[in-house]
Amino acid sequence: MQIQRLADGSRMSKENFPQEGELPKLAGQQKSKKFNALKRIPIRGYCWLSEKHPNTYFISHYVFKDYDKLKEKDTKKVRDNWNRIEVGDDER
Amino acid sequence: MSARDLFYPKNKTFSDAEEKAFAREQLVYNVTEDLLIVLEDLNINKKELARRLGKSKSYITQILSGSRNMTLGSFSDICFVLGVEPEIKVSLKEEAPEKISTEDDDWITFVADSPRKSSTGTKKQSNIIDKRNPENWEKAA
Numbered sequence: 481m482q483i484q485r486l487a488d489g490s491r492m493s494k495e496n497f498p499q500e501g502e503l504p505k506l507a508g509q510q511k512s513k514k515f516n517a518l519k520r521i522p523i524r525g526y527c528w529l530s531e532k533h534p535n536t537y538f539i540s541h542y543v544f545k546d547y548d549k550l551k552e553k554d555t556k557k558v559r560d561n562w563n564r565i566e567v568g569d570d571e572r
Numbered sequence: 573m574s575a576r577d578l579f580y581p582k583n584k585t586f587s588d589a590e591e592k593a594f595a596r597e598q599l600v601y602n603v604t605e606d607l608l609i610v611l612e613d614l615n616i617n618k619k620e621l622a623r624r625l626g627k628s629k630s631y632i633t634q635i636l637s638g639s640r641n642m643t644l645g646s647f648s649d650i651c652f653v654l655g656v657e658p659e660i661k662v663s664l665k666e667e668a669p670e671k672i673s674t675e676d677d678d679w680i681t682f683v684a685d686s687p688r689k690s691s692t693g694t695k696k697q698s699n700i701i702d703k704r705n706p707e708n709w710e711k712a713a
Contacts, residue, residue: 481601484575493608521637 482518482525486537496520501555503528503562515540515558522546526558532566600638603647608636610656624653 486492499514518525524545530536540558543551564570576594586594611621618636622629634640635650642650651658 481575481598483578484598485602485605487575490602490605491609493605494612495608496605 482520483539486518500526500550501558504559506531506566515562526554528558528562530566532569538562538565597638600642603642604636604638607650610654614654616654621650621653625649 482492482496486497496519497516498519500517501515502512503515505512513528513531515526515528518527518539522544523542525539525542527537527539530538538561540561541554543554611617618632619629622632625632631640635642635646647658
C-alpha cells in the first residue's frame with residue numbers, strides 16, 4: 481500500500497516515510513542527500529529517489545525492525561546498492 | 573502497473589476475501605496517512621490532537637496507525653478539531669474501469685484552513701441521486 485501510494489505520486493507522511501540516513505555524494509555535490517524508510521512496524525524498507533532515473537524510487541532492502549535506531553550495516557547496504565545502481569548503472 | 577506486481581506473479585489471482593481485505597487496508601492506510609499529513613502541515617502533534625478531542629494520546633496513536641478502527645464519527649471529530657473539511661466520494665467502479673487511482677480521484681481529500689460549511693448549508697455531491705428526478709429512477713433501481 482505504501483509503495484502504491486508512492487507510485488501514485490501521493491504525498492507520504494514524515495511519520496511513515498521518514499528520512500533516515502545519508503547517501504554518498506555524487507562528484508561535485510556539496511550536500512549529501514538522504515534516503516527514506518517505508519515504515520510499517522515491524523518492517524522497514526529503505527529506499528532512495530534516483531538521480532539517474534527520473535521519478536524513480538529504488539528500494540534497497542527490507543529489515544525486520546522493532547527498534548527505532550538506524551543500524552550502520554543498513555546504511556552501508558543502502559549506500560552499496562546506491563553506488564551499484566546510481567554510479568555503476570547495475571540495476572540487477 | 574500495480575505495486576502488488578512487485579510481490580506476486582503477474583497471473584496471480586486473488587480471492588474476493590483477499591481483495592476485500594486489501595481494499596480495507598488500503599482505505600485505512602490512505603485515510604490515516606492523509607490525516608498525518610494534515611497534522612504535519614498544521615504543525616499539530618498527536619498530544620495536541622488528543623487534548624482537542626479529549627482523548628488519550630495512545631488512542632490517537634492507535635487510530636492513526638490503523639490498529640484501532642476509526643468510525644466515521646471519530647473521523648468527523650478529528651477533522652472538526654483540526655478545522656479541515658472531509659470530502660468522501662463513493663463512485664461505481666464501472667465508471668472508470670481502467671483508472672485505479674490518481675491524485676484527483678482520491679476517495680478522501682482534505683482542504684486545510686478552509687472555513688467549515690454551516691450545518692444547514694448543502695453541497696452538491698456527484699454520488700447523490702435526486703429521487704425527485706424521474707430520470708434517476710431507473711438508474712437507482
